[in-house]
Amino acid sequence: MNDLHCRQLDVSIAGVQVVRKLDIQIEPGSFVALLGSNGAGKTTLLNCLAGLRPPDHGTVQLGDQNVHTMPRRMVARKLGMLQQHTAYVFDSSVMQTVLTGRHPHLGLWERESPADHDLARSALSKVDLDDFEHRCVTSLSGGEARRLAFASLLLQQTPIMLLDEPSNHLDLKHQVRIMQMIRELSVQQGGIAIAALHDVNLAMSYCNHALLLMGSGEWRAGPIEEMLTESSLEQTYGCAVERLQGKSGARFYPLA
DSSP: OOEEEEEEEEEEEETTTEEEEEEEOTTEEEEEEEEETTSHHHHHHHHTTTTTOOOOOOOOOOTETTTTSSSSHHHHHHHEEEOOOOOOOOBBBBBHHGGGGGGGGSOOTOOOOOOHHHHHHHHHHHHTTTTTTBGGGGGGHHHHHHHHHHHHHHHHHHSSSEESSTTTTHHHHHHHHHHHHHHHHIIIIIIHHHHHHHHHHHHHHHHHHEEEEEESBOOOEEEEHHHHHHHHHHHHHOOOOOEEEETTEEEEOOOO
């Protein structure tokens, strides 16, 4: 089963506990907004969920297995991660880079097949990089590099996606497109996505669950409509928040 279960998870940063006794089970069909102020532990928690950082206490279960004891290739076939920052420093082509998403599915010394290249072209097309196959990755803008990283994640074809600020560096058009694709893969196709976001309104528009980190170890989790209220957001971010009702639903704005 492709659920993700945190059991009594404790996580700290430099001796400061940012998550205390996190106990939640995330089921297929969930798009979870991971929200919290700067330094609240969002990136650290995502790295822990991916098995890249050990917890202080507790376990992360991927199905019925502990993600921290699973072989990394097996983890990479079930769980993919978009890191917070995308920086390409080597002179690789866009095609060579996006194909790294297929590596968990290839055998030792196995080369990518024509079918893998077709999947890569399809992923590039989905993020508007159709004619970029031969471009050097170091020539890409910040937004183009971010879309390439997401295309590589799509090519990994995992049922669980962890995304650290997926809208980072993207213009409005591509923010909408990327968030729509994540929602389709999770909510509509039965996958799981957990995305650390700074834009509360993007979370309200596309996610169906939220996990709020208060920064002191406290947390709250539940359906998005129950979690995103003026009082909960004020507690999470430490500033006054106003809720406005628009044609497309509720929106939140900080007050001076």
